[in-house]
Amino acid sequence: MSLKIIVLAKQVPDTRNVGKDAMKADGTVNRAALPAIFNPEDLNALELALQIKEENPGTTIQLLTMGPPRAADIIREGLFRGADGGYLLTDRAFAGADTLATSYALSCAIKKIGNYDIIISGRQAIDGDTAQVGPQVAEKLGIPQITYAEELIGVNSESITIKRRIEKGVETVKAKLPALITVNGTAKECRPRNAKLLLKFKHAKTVSEQINLDEDYTNIYSSRPELILNEWSTKDVDANLEECGLSGSPTKVKKIENIVFHAKESKRLGASDDEIEELIVELITNHTIG
Amino acid sequence: MNNLIVYCEIEDGVVADVSLELLTKGRSLANQLGCQLEALAIGDKIENIGSVIFPYGVDRLYILEDKRLAVYSTLPHSSILINLFKEIKPQICLMGATCIGRDLGPRVSSALHSGLTADCTALEIGEHSDNKANKKYENLLYQIRPAFGGNIVATIVNPDCRPQMATVREGVMKKEIQNENYKGETIKLDASKYVGDTDFVVDIIERHIEKSKINIKSSPIIIAGGYGVGSKDGFDLLHKFAEAINAEVGASRAAVDAGFCEKERQIGQTGVTVRPKLYIACGISGQIQHIAGMQESSMIIAINNDPNAPINNIADIVITGTIEEVLPKLIKYYKKNSK
Numbered sequence: 149m150s151l152k153i154i155v156l157a158k159q160v161p162d163t164r165n166v167g168k169d170a171m172k173a174d175g176t177v178n179r180a181a182l183p184a185i186f187n188p189e190d191l192n193a194l195e196l197a198l199q200i201k202e203e204n205p206g207t208t209i210q211l212l213t214m215g216p217p218r219a220a221d222i223i224r225e226g227l228f229r230g231a232d233g234g235y236l237l238t239d240r241a242f243a244g245a246d247t248l249a250t251s252y253a254l255s256c257a258i259k260k261i262g263n264y265d266i267i268i269s270g271r272q273a274i275d276g277d278t279a280q281v282g283p284q285v286a287e288k289l290g291i292p293q294i295t296y297a298e299e300l301i302g303v304n305s306e307s308i309t310i311k312r313r314i315e316k317g318v319e320t321v322k323a324k325l326p327a328l329i330t331v332n333g334t335a336k337e338c339r340p341r342n343a344k345l346l347l348k349f350k351h352a353k354t355v356s357e358q359i360n361l362d363e364d365y366t367n368i369y370s371s372r373p374e375l376i377l378n379e380w381s382t383k384d385v386d387a388n389l390e391e392c393g394l395s396g397s398p399t400k401v402k403k404i405e406n407i408v409f410h411a412k413e414s415k416r417l418g419a420s421d422d423e424i425e426e427l428i429v430e431l432i433t434n435h436t437i438g
Numbered sequence: 439m440n441n442l443i444v445y446c447e448i449e450d451g452v453v454a455d456v457s458l459e460l461l462t463k464g465r466s467l468a469n470q471l472g473c474q475l476e477a478l479a480i481g482d483k484i485e486n487i488g489s490v491i492f493p494y495g496v497d498r499l500y501i502l503e504d505k506r507l508a509v510y511s512t513l514p515h516s517s518i519l520i521n522l523f524k525e526i527k528p529q530i531c532l533m534g535a536t537c538i539g540r541d542l543g544p545r546v547s548s549a550l551h552s553g554l555t556a557d558c559t560a561l562e563i564g565e566h567s568d569n570k571a572n573k574k575y576e577n578l579l580y581q582i583r584p585a586f587g588g589n590i591v592a593t594i595v596n597p598d599c600r601p602q603m604a605t606v607r608e609g610v611m612k613k614e615i616q617n618e619n620y621k622g623e624t625i626k627l628d629a630s631k632y633v634g635d636t637d638f639v640v641d642i643i644e645r646h647i648e649k650s651k652i653n654i655k656s657s658p659i660i661i662a663g664g665y666g667v668g669s670k671d672g673f674d675l676l677h678k679f680a681e682a683i684n685a686e687v688g689a690s691r692a693a694v695d696a697g698f699c700e701k702e703r704q705i706g707q708t709g710v711t712v713r714p715k716l717y718i719a720c721g722i723s724g725q726i727q728h729i730a731g732m733q734e735s736s737m738i739i740a741i742n743n744d745p746n747a748p749i750n751n752i753a754d755i756v757i758t759g760t761i762e763e764v765l766p767k768l769i770k771y772y773k774k775n776s777k
Contacts, residue, residue, distance in 0.1 A: 163586055251548060275586060277708055278556040283512075283544035292640050293512055295541045309643065314537040316449070317648035323640040334701070398553030398599035402566055402580070404592050414740075414750060419759025425771040427755065436716050436737060437659060437683045438776045 149305050150206030151325075153197045154258060156269035156285070157190035157211055157226065159219040163274050184218065186225050189270025191338035193331040197268050198230045198339065200303055208232045212257055214242060214250065220354045223377050227349040228341040233374070235261065236354055239381040244394035247276070251284035253392055256385040258289060266308060267328040271296060282330035292323045295330045354379040440529035440600065441498070442468045443476040445519065446491065447510070447538050451483065453490050456534035456608035461494035463561060463611040464532055470563045471577055473529065474498060480518055480629075482508035488624050495616035497623065504629040506638060509645065510538050513637040516545040521632045523550060528601045530579050532561075535605035547603050553596035554603040555581035557707055559610055559730045566595050573597070579604065584707050584727040591726055609655060609711035610730075652702040654686040658715040662688035662705055662732070665696060666721025666742065667761055673698050675765045676720060682769050688712065690728045706731035720761050724749025741765075 161182035194211075201207040211226040211234035213219050223234030237257050245253065258264065267286075272279035279295070286293035294310045301309040301320060309322040313332050351368060353361070354377045358369060369376050382392055390396060417423045432438045444464045447454035461477060468475040474497035479487050482505050491499055502518055519542065523531070531546075533539035535557045547554035560582040566575045579602040581594040596602040654660055663676045673687065680687045689699035691706055705712055707727040717735035722728060724740075724747055732738070733752055740753035743760045750756045757764055 161586075246553065247544065248548060248551065248553065251544075276556075278544075279540045280544035280547070280554060280556060283541060284548035287516070287545045287548035293541070293545070294640070295512075296537055312537075317646050319642060319646070320644040321640055321642050398551065398596050399555060399581075399594050400566075400568075400597060402593045402595045404585075404590050406590055414753045414756045416745075417755060417757045419757060419763045419767070421767060421771075424757075424764065424767040425775070427757075428768060428771040429775050431716075432772075432775055437685075437772070 149204050150208070151200060151204055151265040151303070151305070152263055153200060153207060153209045153266045153268060154261060154264050155190070155194050155197050155209055155211050155226065155231065156254060156267065156282070157194065157213050157222050158187045158270075158273045159184050159213065159215050159222045160187045160273050160275040161185075184221070186222055187270055187273045189272060189274075189331060189333050191270070192333060192335040193268045193270045193329075194226060194229060194231065195336050195338040196297065196300055196329065196331050197266075199300055199336070200266070201230065204303070210234055210261060212254065212261070213237065214253055214257075217354065217356055217379075220357060220377055220379075224349060224352050225341075227352055228346045229339060230342060230345065233378070235378040235380055237380050237385065239392075241382045241387075241389055241392045244397065245392065246397035246399045247278050247280035247284060248398060249392055249394075249396035251281050251288055252396055253382075253385070253387055254281070254285050255288035256387040257380060258285070260380070260385045265305075265325045266303075267291075267326070269328070269330050271330045271332050279330070282328060286328035289326075289328070291326045291328055293328045293330070294321055294323055297329045297331045298335045349375070351375055352377055439473055440527055441474040441476050442471065442530040442532070443478055443523075443526075443528040443601070445531065445533040445539070445542070446477050446479045446487075447534055447536060448479060448481045448484060448487065449510075451481070451487070453479075453487065454534060454536070454608070455613060456536060456539075456606070458490075458494060459608065459611040459613045460532045460534065460606060461491065461496060462614045462616075463606070464530075465495035465616055467530065467561060467563060467579070468497075471529070476500065476526075476528065478502075478519070478522070480507050480515055482506075485626075488622075492620050492622050493615045493618050495620055499622055499624050501624060501626050502629040502632065503626075504633070507629060507633075509642055510542075511638070511640055511642065512541055512545060513640060514633045515542050516549070517634065517637050518629070518632040519546045520549045522627070523601060531601040531603045533603075533605050535607040539605045543603055543605050550599075550601070552599040552601055552603055553594070554605070555583060555594045555596075556605050558583045558604045558606050559707055561604060561606070566597060568597060578602070584730055607707070607711060609713075652686070652700065654688050654703060654705070655710055655712060657686035657712075659683060659685035659718075660688045660705070660712055660714045660716070660732075660735075661685050661718045661720065662690065662722060663693050663699065663720045663761075664690040664722030664728075665692035665698075666723065666744075667693060667698060668721070670698050672721075672761055675761060679765050679769050679772075682772055685716075685718075688732075690722050690725070692725075719749050719753070720765065722749050723747050724752070
């Protein structure tokens, strides 16, 4: 049984490793100071897809990502780990999209790819933490969703069974295909890059990336079309411009601020034995502890 | 009249705390807006749920009952909200930022093309002007949340689309009964008019509810560790101290992400919000998203080897030193002086 899987993945700034220079003096984010990475939970999503592929020969995995041209890295990373191909959705008209406009753009691209059985994405991206794009894409495609997936229990051509991790415990659910799954960070970690695939796909490029290459390289793309990464604009996916980017976003950012906490008059102590003992005695005496 | 509606999460006939917290907040926002507060309850055998919900000042309660609605499932609940909202056109819809609210909210917002903001830490009413379109808006919902990994705080508005939707985590808002005898109107709706049979394409095969052993929310003393604790072993020191003074151990997101500590202990915007009597922050730098979850602690002690860590600004007592140095001393002198 072969299945067609689309994995949604996002390139994100690594907000977990924010250094002191991550914020500019004017309170805006200094994106240049943050490395761009494969959104962690999207890697869990890719692993789930790879697991389905292993168990069901003939299954194919396509990655779909939206972002600036450099987000082609995401597709290459997916190819290195076992995906079969990918699509980069890139267009200035997509810029400034909130979750709704993002899910609209992704759903247009998915319809264009067509003929899918399972769509898998990470639960949420670390730069926004909204967890909204997955369910919104499912709604736009009119298919069921299973969020907070932790483990694949089984899949056949008709349905998929998934164990979900929710606050109160676990829940095993079965949905008819096609369906969209969002995967939790607690799911199985993604396998590393495969050395053979790395060699095979290291020159995989989008057309706009190929333009900047030496002529020696450009020749390989006519003989090895699998190295050409699909690059789609709003036009390629028949997107209605009014529903894309800023104009397609019902939410607007009114204000962004770097919060300055009103400094309390804190008592400052060192780590000496006397100071620590005095503090403990004080906390015990006023019944804060003990 | 366009009202404010709260989606109430119900499990085994019990309304979730987060829903009651949102009803409390919803009441005060509705007062400011001069509109009514409505609640939506979906489930099975919940005809008496009003006795729990009305005391929070609810003017109108919609109840939909069906055997198949006893346990939450995405599509049936989405259909109910989508179809009902098309009829009653609420101006604001609030729901918990729980596994349910975060599954349901986006689905509904997508179908209604309305804006949704996740994990808000504050909700206010205010005006907004769009200078480009030369438009002024009154009485919008300000949806305030840390963003970008907690490095900034953003105020989001939905000027044109309705309802304005927001999710809020449990514990962020305060739960407060308005009036034990408050009586609103109950409207029972025929579930079959809102849910179709095709909405039941996802079967729940098995549910296994695990009682969480970790309960940091109700602990009067919390010792929380950050990335600066450095390792799992470092957290053992926190656990030792916690055991000695009968406290719970919490963690920042960075520490959880680094694998030092279980996710259930995460404090902050995407974790739990706590208000203990004493909060001891160990090796926590103090990103906004963490501070959002603990700033209302009565007393804060910060232990950090960086004298300029942002957390020090909100701490009552700052101890400058390493965790390895300070914690064993705290344990030692507690043991010495507590008897």
